[in-house]
Amino acid sequence: MSEHRARWSRRVLGLIAAGSTLALAVVVPTLADAHEASAESTAEIGWADCGEGSVPGAQCAQMEVPLDWTKPDGKKITLALSKLPALDQDNKIGPLLFNPGGPGGSGMGAVAYSDLLAVAPEFAPLRQRFDLIGFDPRGVGQSTPIACPKPLHDSAVSTFPRSRAAFEQLKQFNKAAGQACREATGPLIDHVDTASVVSDVEALRKALGAQKISWLGLSYGTEIGSLYAQRHPDRVRTMVLDGVVDHSLQTRTAALDEARATEKALRRFADWCKTDEQCALRGADVIATYDSVMTAARTSGIPASNLGRKANAEELANGAYTFLTQPSAWPLLSGALAAAAGLAGDADATGLVTPASFLQPEYKAYRTVGCHDFAPNTRGFVDMAVQSARLRSAAPHTWRYSEFWDWTSGCLGWPVPAANQPAPLEVHGAPPVLLVNTRYDAATPYPWAQRLAAKIEGSRLLTVEGDGHTGILNSACARGHEAQYLVTGKTPAAGTTCATSKSAAVAKAITSGGLR
Structure with a gap:
């Protein structure tokens, strides 16, 4: 080829x-x-x-x-x-x-x-x-x-803001990134x-x-x-x-559905690991390993050579989600988790973060179309905090990433009016x-x-x-x-x-x- x-x-x-x-x-x-x-x-x-x-x-x-x-x-x-x-x-x-x-x-x-x-x-x-x-x-x-000349993702801007200041930071980041897309793309971005x-x-x-x-x-x-x-x-x-x-x-409901489904997928992946020889975590507590990786990424970050920096927990959850969507990729996920956990040497999150959506060339279209069709109706910091808490309750391990939360957080403050919001079909x-x-x-x-x-x-x-x-x-x-x-x-x-x-x-x- x-x-x-x-x-x-x-x-x-x-x-x-x-x-x-x-x-x-x-x-x-x-x-x-x-x-x-x-x-x-x-x-x-x-x-x-x-x-x-x-x-x-x-x-x-x-x-x-x-x-x-x-x-x-x-x-x-x-x-x-x-x-x-x-x-x-x-x-x-x-x-x-x-x-x-x-x-x-x-x-x-x-x-x-x-x-x-x-x-x-x-x-x-x-x-x-x-x-x-x-x-x-x-x-x-x-x-x-x-065309989006500015990055649509910044590891320093949390997609789960825990304060009003962090909420405003996310909103302003999205507004600036979206405005750069508008200026570079022209009127097409509205259509x-x-x-x-x-x-x-x-x-x-x-x-x-x-x-x-x-x-x-x-x-x-x-x-x-x-x-x-x-x-x-x-x-x-x-x-x-x-x-x-x-x-x-509605976007908030779909995010909950996806979070529950992703949590179920992680548990089924863990069950697969118990018996399949292709699993690099066979014999280990898979859920505990996943949690330890997320904790380490949240507290201090885990080095990822493809990023040139340490990856945070939200980024690694994004990558893990991508692997979880296809069982044929589960052997790769098990190896990536083992590497990120440092089970055979220094912790390395490169493999786990590689498929994360924000690294893909299609992400600018993904974000722009999604903000037209599934813009969140988040009413402020308190409302977003409530949505976040519901995700954590529904998916105690995998709550940090779902595609609909990507739009919930990524479309907050987006400057392009939504043209195609959810409606009955x-x-x-x-x-x-x-x-x-x-x-x-x-x-x-x-x-x-x-x-x-x-x-x-x-x-x-x-x-x-x-x-x-x-x-x-x-x-x-x-x-x-x-x-x-x-x-x-x-x-x-x-x-x-x-x-x-x-x-x-x-x-x-x-x-x-x-x-x-």
């Missing part, structure tokens, strides 16, 4: 492994009407070979869309696109749009520069029967980008919400000349897909939502939608999938009985059901469940995605 292609693989798969999600909301009718009408003017796409490092046969293109969908004749931005034409053109079904998650994941790169959809034989029918379409959402990757992305998807459908689209969305991709199905149910052929987010939840008139979720997903807790399934008319929920974020990365059974449904349109029987299963190819893909 060329370095260019490997880089795309690391970025795309790392986002999925990290479990990033988010955002969706109901748009007022006047705005939705404006989006619908203005999408009619989209031009055809000029495809060309993607060039060096791409998957053989991959084609790339750019497409212009309005920066502001309420002003279709105004300034334009570009979207980066990719396509892998169906191998069986005589029996081609149509386009299958793929979003690998985020916010910040590159669909263009996932299709053109990685083997994400080819790491398992269960997906062979998709390559045969569909034109696989990837796109970088607005603000992401090769599309017109978000990178998921509702605008959905309008881009509809424009893409028309540009592809397709009456209907099939959709495979993971994590944050379930948000885009759900809102698209709500707005355009008659334009959906099939839709898989894998690793589901319930956007009707119902889908009527679409074909049956297939939702997939693992039982013990730390990133997108299983109850979210249950709730969203109840809101999508005629939908079917496929449960994967096991650990990990998304069925696609953790179950051959789930991959098989997803592929069969996408091709035939027939959902699995009600009550169908899948077991998790190990795949060397998938495990390699995940660990090459930035988890080392």
Whole structure:
């Protein structure tokens, strides 16, 4: 694999492994009407070979869309696109749009520069029967980008302020960082919400000349897909939502759900360590080791060579969370915890902090989109302290990091008005939608999938009985059901469940995605 292609693989798969999600909301009718009408003017796409490092046969293109969908004749931005034409053109079904998650994941790169959809034989029918379409959402990757010249994270600014002064420090830090993003990005920063992305998807459908689209969305991709199905149910052929987010939840409630799920994941990781020879902590008290690492990081910090300084507890909890979302990364987590605890020498937190979200190039898009779609309604220091206390009670070991707390703390004082806040979602008139979720997903807790399934008319929920974020990365059974449904349109029987299963190819893909 060329370095260019490997880089795309690391970025795309790392986002999925990290479990990033988010955002969706109901748009007022006047705005939705404006989006619908203005999408009619989209031009055809000029495809060309993607060039060096791409998957053989991959084609790339750019497409212009309005920066502001309420002003279709105004300034334009570009979207980066990719396509892998169906191998069986005589029996081609149509386009299958793929979003690998985020916010910040590159669909263009996932299709053109990685083997994400080819790491398992269960997906062979998709390559045969569909034109696989990837796109970088607005603000992401090769599309017109978000620019943030100042760091969005500072180890000296706590995400859990314990005083009014610390609360104001966090608020002012976010305000200054966000203002720098605004000045560098320009007006685009006001329009990178998921509702605008959905309008881009509809424009893409028309540009592809397709009456209907099939959709495979993971994590944050379930948000885009759900809102698209709500707005355009008659334009959906099939839709898989894998690793589901319930956007009707307020941010503070979702943070609690994630904290509980992460606490459960840590305990299941500890149980795995008791018997699996791959665990570097086998025979040790895993929970006690985790706590000792967090205590040491909180009191004095633990050296991390990739940071050039000591890592604090919030940063290490962030990294540990990322590892916990994928069982294939649990051996790496056990080694990283052992190193951070100094069990075989001087304490070294480099491995544990490496996958932390704030170190990833996608973090600026992750923060900016998240603040549009899940801005906190924190009413002041006391309110934030109450939320913090609830997290500690719900997750006594893992409370220091969840993605929704990342937005709760990171969007406090953010200077860009939120354009797409949580709101109820119902889908009527679409074909049956297939939702997939693992039982013990730390990133997108299983109850979210249950709730969203109840809101999508005629939908079917496929449960994967096991650990990990998304069925696609953790179950051959789930991959098989997803592929069969996408091709035939027939959902699995009600009550169908899948077991998790190990795949060397998938495990390699995940660990090459930035988890080392």
